Amino acid sequence: xxxxxxxxxxxxxxxxxxxxxxxxLLTFFILTATFRPQEAAPVDTPFSVSEKPMMDANVMTVVIxxxxxxxxxxxxxxxxxxxxxxxxLAEMGKRYNIEFTPDELRKFEKSGAxxxxxxxxxxxxxxxxxxxxxxxxxxxxxxxxxxxxLALWILFARQVNPAVQTMIKGxxxxxxxxxxxxLDMLQDKNVNRFNLITNLEAVxxxxxxxx
Amino acid sequence: MAEIIQEEKGKGGKKKPKxxxxxxxxxxxxxxxxxLITxxxxxxxxxxxxxxxxVLPEKIRKDEKVEPPKIAESRxxxxxxxxxxxxxxxxxxxDPAVTVLQETxxxxxxxxxxxxxxxxxxxxxxxxxxxxxxRGEIDIKQDSLANAIKQLKKDDDTGPIVLIKAYKTxxxxxxxxxxxxxxxxxIARYTFTDITWIEENLVNAALGIAPVTPAPAK
Numbered sequence: 001x002x003x004x005x006x007x008x009x010x011x012x013x014x015x016x017x018x019x020x021x022x023x024x025l026l027t028f029f030i031l032t033a034t035f036r037p038q039e040a041a042p043v044d045t046p047f048s049v050s051e052k053p054m055m056d057a058n059v060m061t062v063v064i065x066x067x068x069x070x071x072x073x074x075x076x077x078x079x080x081x082x083x084x085x086x087x088x089l090a091e092m093g094k095r096y097n098i099e100f101t102p103d104e105l106r107k108f109e110k111s112g113a114x115x116x117x118x119x120x121x122x123x124x125x126x127x128x129x130x131x132x133x134x135x136x137x138x139x140x141x142x143x144x145x146x147x148x149x150l151a152l153w154i155l156f157a158r159q160v161n162p163a164v165q166t167m168i169k170g171x172x173x174x175x176x177x178x179x180x181x182x183l184d185m186l187q188d189k190n191v192n193r194f195n196l197i198t199n200l201e202a203v204x205x206x207x208x209x210x211x
Numbered sequence: 212m213a214e215i216i217q218e219e220k221g222k223g224g225k226k227k228p229k230x231x232x233x234x235x236x237x238x239x240x241x242x243x244x245x246x247l248i249t250x251x252x253x254x255x256x257x258x259x260x261x262x263x264x265x266v267l268p269e270k271i272r273k274d275e276k277v278e279p280p281k282i283a284e285s286r287x288x289x290x291x292x293x294x295x296x297x298x299x300x301x302x303x304x305x306d307p308a309v310t311v312l313q314e315t316x317x318x319x320x321x322x323x324x325x326x327x328x329x330x331x332x333x334x335x336x337x338x339x340x341x342x343x344x345x346r347g348e349i350d351i352k353q354d355s356l357a358n359a360i361k362q363l364k365k366d367d368d369t370g371p372i373v374l375i376k377a378y379k380t381x382x383x384x385x386x387x388x389x390x391x392x393x394x395x396x397x398i399a400r401y402t403f404t405d406i407t408w409i410e411e412n413l414v415n416a417a418l419g420i421a422p423v424t425p426a427p428a429k
Contacts, residue, residue: 046384054261172382173382192266
């Protein structure tokens, strides 16, 4: 009678396929992750029950910070080859007789962050070496009627990219009059459809009240 | 990678490779990887902010000879966003002698109840429709559901026409909140308009501030 031999093999589990799979997944998620550039001003968006996610491309965002400064941002378009950002900046420069070097345009294209500087300060802003220098320049985009640069930015953004959609990202504690000013200005430019950027509200109550 | 030298091979021969040495303990690596995967998956899914769409009516410019649309006074509900998250409302047309502002807030029993009372018929209709879809009585695709609800809202002629106005010290949050309420309650027609001096004075009176002089007519 043969003896019943106990398995001498170690109870180790071969983890190689698991590690392989994990590596693949990890690579996938790292590559698909989009890192948002650091915002110039912290903005706590208000809450809403809207579940519509924000679009990836073709957006221009007016950011209104708590201290009533206005920032603006737009993307490069659905394809990076389109290079909408430098085109819009070049248009804007032409209007103010400021010539931007290819180097500056490239820098602007790459940054992807919202900016809150007047066009006159843009060169210094692009040349800034660290974020402290940049923050010092960010006084907000002028919107007074004498020099309404935000209106021009919006005009050129829509000229260069006709499919652009308007986003308004305001801090919950922003005073309403400044938001109103921005809304009025957008309406003057025939933009009547806005998307307000909000956070999804944790509690949603849609109770049905009895008659 | 760790399994190149197999244990069985060395059984017969004398030159046994040392057992176990070739095994690399991969547990910490797996731990770390699962953590990283979790992190990247969650950030990919939740980093996207949400947007709330609003459409404002086209502005009527001074040089255009277009009359602003007339709306029935009986269906009009005015909402004024006040300071410190207060909400004032009154029905119909503002008359400094008659109109009394009602004060409420953004809680579920505040402005939502006011709106719901006036919009019950439409709210019911939308809710019934959604329930039927959930129960499977109506076979409809998700994207045409939104359109069907839009159509229901379009056809409605009983609900209120809400005019939203903002007092000068209100916050942006209030504006988002009130538009949010509109979508919660399913108001079909609402718009945002400028506050008039009459209304401003009504709010001033409610707050105990001296009334302002009427602005010259534009």
